[in-house]
Amino acid sequence: MLLSYNWLKEFVDFTASPEELKKILTEKVAEVENVRVYKLDINDKVITAQIQKIERHPNADKLTYCTVDTGSETLKIVCGAKNHREGDKVFLALDGAVLPENFKIKKTIIRGLESNGMLCSGKELGILDEETEGIMILDSQTPLGKKLYTFGNFSDYVLEIDNKSITHRPDLWGHYGFAREIAAIYGKELKKLDSSKQLKSSAHHELPLTIRVENAEACPRYSALILDNIHITSSPLWLKFRLNTLGFRAINSVVDVTNYILLELGQPTHAFDYHKIKDTTIVIRDAKENETIETLDGTKRTLAKTNLVIAHNTHPIAIAGVMGGKITEVDKATTAIIIESAHFHPTSIRKTSTHFELRTESSMRFEKALDPNLTTQAIARITELLQTIDTNSAIASNVFDISRVQDKHVTIHVPIDFVQKKIGSVLSLETAQEILERLDFKVETTKDTLMVSVPSFRATKDIRIKEDIVEEIGRIYGYNKIEPQAPLVPMYIPQNPRGVTLTRTIKTILATTLHYSEILTHSFIKNKNIDVCSINKDELVKLQNPLSHEEEYLKPSLIPNLLDMIPKNAKHMHELKIFELCNVFSKQGMNHDEHTELAMIVNYSTVDPFDSKTSSSLFYAFKEDIETLAHILKIPVSIEEASKPLKWLHSKKSACIMSGETTLGYFGELSLSLAQQFDIRGMTFIATINMEKLKNLSTAQKNFISLPKYPSSDLEFSIVSSKTTKVQEIEKIIRAVNNELIDNVRLIAHYEGTQLGENEKSSSFKVTLQSQSKTLEDEEIKKVQTIIIQTLEQQGWKLR
Secondary structure: OEEEHHHHHHHEOOOOOHHHHHHHHHHHOOOEEEEEEEOOOOOOOEEEEEEEEEEEOOOOOOOEEEEEEOOOOEEEEEEOOOOOOOOOEEEEEEOOOEEHHHEEOOOEEEOOEEEOEEEOOHHHHOOOOOOOOOOOEEOOOOOOOOEHHHHOOOOEEEEEEOHHHHOOOHHHOOHHHHHHHHHHHHOOOEOOOOOOOOOOOOHHHOOOOEEEEOOOOOOOEEEEEEEEOOOOOOOOHHHHHHHHHOOOOOOOHHHHHHHHHHHHHOOOOEEEEHHHOHHHEEEEEEOOOOOEEEEOOOOEEEOOOOOEEEEOOOOEEEEOOOEEEHHHOOOOOOOOEEEEEEEOOHHHHHHHHHHHOOOOHHHHHHOOOOOOOHHHHHHHHHHHHHHHHOOOOEEOOOOEEEEOOOOOOOEEEEEHHHHHHHHOOOOOHHHHHHHHHHOOOEEEEOOOEEEEEOOHHHHOOOOOOHHHHHHHHHHHHOHHHOOOOOOOOOOOOOOOHHHHHHHHHHHHHHHHHOOOEEOOOOOEEOHHHHHHOOOOHHHOOEOOOOOEOOEOEEOOOOHHHHHHHHHHHHOOOOEEEEEEEEEEEEEEOOEEEEEEEEEEEEEEOOOOOOOHHHHHHHHHHHHHHHHHHHHHOOOOOEEEEOOOOOOOEEEEEEEEEEEOOEEEEEEEEEOHHHHHHOOOOOEEEEEEEEHHHHHHHHHOOOOOOOOOOOOOEEEEEEEEEEOOOOHHHHHHHHHOOOOOOEEEEEEEEEEOOOOOOOOEEEEEEEEEEOOOOOOOOHHHHHHHHHHHHHHHHHOOOEEO
């Protein structure tokens, strides 16, 4: 949002410079991001003139030769614009004029004809930012020879407000709201805006109009007024300049005034051409399904039943609170207008704006819950300003005001000691009262309590509880005046720091030792991913107020969101290793379950997923990452066959992560169908581990085992078996040979290829022998080796 420094000074007599104002507003009200400077520095050689005659330039098709009257002399000017006509009044830069950016005007010869100056556009004069199709055309009543600088002050400072810092303050979406804050900060008087004119029609200027509100919940208040004998003209220069500096394009006198009041009060309004309203009837109703409207931006839009519209008897003429319709647009032929000023329910406007993906200056304000009392005040201000610009215009109706607004009398009792404790400073009751009254709160006091009545412009959304009152007092008083003090709070030793320590340790191992990158995703799951992953919606926790209709449920697993991340990141690297550690949610009957989960994913984007040899080696490399993590955490794990693998794992390339009798999680290769659904290329391995179970194991009592006193010996066996033989089965048989000496059995390699039969595979194991009482002799080692070989051969397997 943009604020004019000069405009604020019209409401409050303060002396702070723009930079000082930026600092004080940021400290006490809202963040000011920047201050822009608009400075018009033009000498007295730019004056008004009238075009008397326009001739074609004999030597240039795109130029004209104009005879202009300055009131004191007649001059010849070569012009390249297309929008001028004989009789137009314009700005003329004479010989010796200096325009912005030191552009000097001199008498010159253009294509053989003498030109004694230049007819100027608004941009060339520095009054308007936008590019126009031609020169600036002035009002027909403008006197000749009038110098540009006498039209008004065309210099200003514009303060850029961060919109996020005022989203909870509907009263700050106009200049007057900020002026009220400035008056409170500096203890100055705020200029009143109540119109002194009686908004009543005269007998000979009364026009009929019927207004009917069919949806009072979405439109609690609708106010309107008819103005007749309107002449649509170009706005005065001061108005054009002010709108331009605040980001609004000047259109015509009526539209410009409604935009001006929008910026002044924060109350959106709209002007309809009265004679384009069929049957002189306005209806505020819900749209009919598939009803259409062409909006002012020239777009034809299809309406839904949830959209509130302003309509006449047969057709919508505006999307309520968002944008007007083309059918009743004010144009040069307009002679009577209806000024609409309404109060709409913020949720209704927000939904409609989102539905059309159409965010306008009006919708932004309506969705903040504006003060319903602004409707008639805005009409009074528009009428006052329009009749100043167009003195022949006449009020042609009384104010229509259909209101079902229930006055919200919010009174909050705040003990002064509560204020002092929250702020941390000893403020007197009188000081607190004086601050609140400067902010237009009504305050009564007892011996030690403030009884605060909240004004309507703060009661719609903002001020509700006594902490809100404390904040008002604190920010105006000045947080910088409060001496910093350490809080007096009891300190306790955390009851279970192990969980935090374990989480940090796992992240460190994965990031530094195993070289994984941490990913953080939303706590929600996309609706499309629920279907893709075949997740039962009955087991999901649904949000009552989702941020998006595309994400209505909390995620039951980390995997779907992480799979979404792979295509976006894998294209930048051959090997992508990512992990996420956070909470997942599920519904169990009437109860909700929430626990922490660890997910690990490795993607090799350039590997052929049908290459069984590579697939096998990468599978075991991923398995080793999981075993390394468990080993560093000192948690014994084993990899066993998964009786029921997770739905996103390959049915024949997955396993279960066990620790004793506890199932910690699952890992394996991503199923081909899911890889295709998520557009994941190459080969992908995933693992999930239940952190609650892992935490319980990590906190279990550990028994001390002394380091071995005697050296160990390793044996290696490569065993050829059928492809259907499970590795765990071979390992189990080896361990059973001699439990006393066999300390560990570990799979170290796996091979399937041309050197073996079609249905054969080779599994290589390292067997570690260890005695706790002596150094093993060769004969003992050979004896164990012989027994292992014989036992394996008895199973029909052979050594390779």
